[in-house]
Amino acid sequence: MVVPLEYYLGLSVALFALGAIGVLVRRNALVIFMCIEMMLNSVNLAFIGFADHFKGVDGQMFVFFVLTVAAAEVAVGLALIVAIFRNRATVYVDDLNLLKW
Amino acid sequence: MQSLFFILAAVALVSGVLVVFQTHPLRSALWLIVNFFAVAGIYLLAHAEFIAAIQVIVYAGAIMVLFLFVIMLLNLRQPEEPARQPHISQKFLGVVLAGFTALLLIYGFSRAHLPPGKALAPGLGNTESIARSLFTDYLLPFEVTSILLLVAIVGAVVLAKTRLK
Numbered sequence: 001m002v003v004p005l006e007y008y009l010g011l012s013v014a015l016f017a018l019g020a021i022g023v024l025v026r027r028n029a030l031v032i033f034m035c036i037e038m039m040l041n042s043v044n045l046a047f048i049g050f051a052d053h054f055k056g057v058d059g060q061m062f063v064f065f066v067l068t069v070a071a072a073e074v075a076v077g078l079a080l081i082v083a084i085f086r087n088r089a090t091v092y093v094d095d096l097n098l099l100k101w
Numbered sequence: 102m103q104s105l106f107f108i109l110a111a112v113a114l115v116s117g118v119l120v121v122f123q124t125h126p127l128r129s130a131l132w133l134i135v136n137f138f139a140v141a142g143i144y145l146l147a148h149a150e151f152i153a154a155i156q157v158i159v160y161a162g163a164i165m166v167l168f169l170f171v172i173m174l175l176n177l178r179q180p181e182e183p184a185r186q187p188h189i190s191q192k193f194l195g196v197v198l199a200g201f202t203a204l205l206l207i208y209g210f211s212r213a214h215l216p217p218g219k220a221l222a223p224g225l226g227n228t229e230s231i232a233r234s235l236f237t238d239y240l241l242p243f244e245v246t247s248i249l250l251l252v253a254i255v256g257a258v259v260l261a262k263t264r265l266k
Contacts, residue, residue, distance in 0.1 A: 003106045019121075041160070079256070079260035083260050
């Protein structure tokens, strides 16, 4: 019994919305970053669902590249958070309003 | 197989909710690892064994260890104090906006005319077919990926070493 494409897409949309809620609602930069990872992961899930549906390998290739970009993004993003913490002693995005008009 | 999918999907959704609504970032990170493992199980169901393996190794292994290291480096022992929590109207607006995004996505997916899937072709294994595709059709993006990783390493080192004023 094969899992239909709609189930993959439904779970993907649900996880994406959950990540979006986290990004909009939380104030801790680390948790916001984790929620962004969850959103990337949900997009990967949609790619894998399509790859399974069409029996192709291209969707899996895209997931491979998204994973690489996510790894690079985490390395730079966490370095940024550590640098901000060393300068401002905070990880809450409320306190980082320097660019706010 | 569908019941297994539903179990894994339920685990992924519950752990995702817990990631968002835990007050301590360390607990969020640990629940996110559970979420990644559940999604890796779904990849296995979708005949993407190689992707499931690198999901566990790269995401659940490397990236989450990096997260846990940073959380411990920053020494965020106390849970988030109530004053840090956003206003209730901000929370409401965030949930409404995310729900609207989900509705837009569902609308877009339901309007797309997807051709029916082809029958399963026997032949190469998953890792072998990925390798074949990676080193022929996707050779240039694969090489660009190495430059991206190099830039990320250099950027992380520069950010970690320089002391801004």
